[in-house]
Amino acid sequence: xxxxxxxxxxxxxxxxxxxxxxxxxxxxxxxxxxxxxxxxxxxxxxxxxxxxxxxxxxxxxxxxxxxxxxxxxxxxxxxxxxxxxxxxxxxxxxxxxxxxxxxxxxxxxx
Ligand code: AMP
Ligand code: ZN
Numbered sequence: 423x424x425x426x427x428x429x430x431x432x433x434x435x436x437x438x439x440x441x442x443x444x445x446x447x448x449x450x451x452x453x454x455x456x457x458x459x460x461x462x463x464x465x466x467x468x469x470x471x472x473x474x475x476x477x478x479x480x481x482x483x484x485x486x487x488x489x490x491x492x493x494x495x496x497x498x499x500x501x502x503x504x505x506x507x508x509x510x511x512x513x514x515x516x517x518x519x520x521x522x523x524x525x526x527x528x529x530x531x532x
Pocket of ligand 1: 425434436448449450451452453460504505511512513514515
């Protein structure tokens with residue numbers, strides 16, 4: 423089982439900030455910004471494209487949950503990221519949407 427499937431199964435702890443039938447959101451263990459939350463499907467999909475192909479409604483829910491969390495925190499802006507593939511920085515191969523907020527972000531990203 424992958425690390426995020428273990429979090430869904432409560433085999434390893436996480437700082438959960440939102441949960442629904444299909445989606446879980448928790449604080450990133452190594453935050454890169456004052457708000458750094460990961461929003462994941464509860465079922466295992468390797469990346470965003472696999473999730474889009476198999477469960478588009480759940481993919482859409484990740485974005486609505488992200489916006490809800492940003493509004494609760496009164497973020498004036500936020501960045502959403504799906505890293506896909508090692509060269510883009512993906513290290514956990516269970517689809518996850520990063521919500522980053524609470525500080526300015528450069529563009530283009532590094
Ligand atoms: P990525 O590099 O895009 O695959 O993102 C994986 C993210 O998962 C990284 O930002 C890690 O800090 C985070 N992460 C890894 N293990 C855990 C964990 N057990 N709990 C919370 N976040 C984690
Ligand atoms: Zn998984």
